[in-house]
Amino acid sequence: MPQPDTTLQPFFWPPLSDDAVLAIREVLFRLTDQFETRYASQIRDAERDDNRPRDHQPDLFDGPDFDDPLLF
Numbered sequence: 001m002p003q004p005d006t007t008l009q010p011f012f013w014p015p016l017s018d019d020a021v022l023a024i025r026e027v028l029f030r031l032t033d034q035f036e037t038r039y040a041s042q043i044r045d046a047e048r049d050d051n052r053p054r055d056h057q058p059d060l061f062d063g064p065d066f067d068d069p070l071l072f
Helices: 018-038 040-051
Strands: none
Touching: 018 040
């Protein structure tokens, strides 16, 4: 599944009044709360899958290069 782009592109943030900032913040909090409530099980499952150790046998011959001067 493709991962969302978490970097913000350049955006001009206009000056806002204190009331506008608080109102927008409240909308964002409510939106986030509703989103997390609606998709809670998917969020939980995805986070659990991301933290699950993978069954991976390490390559025993893929060790450090001791001739690399940057290693030490």
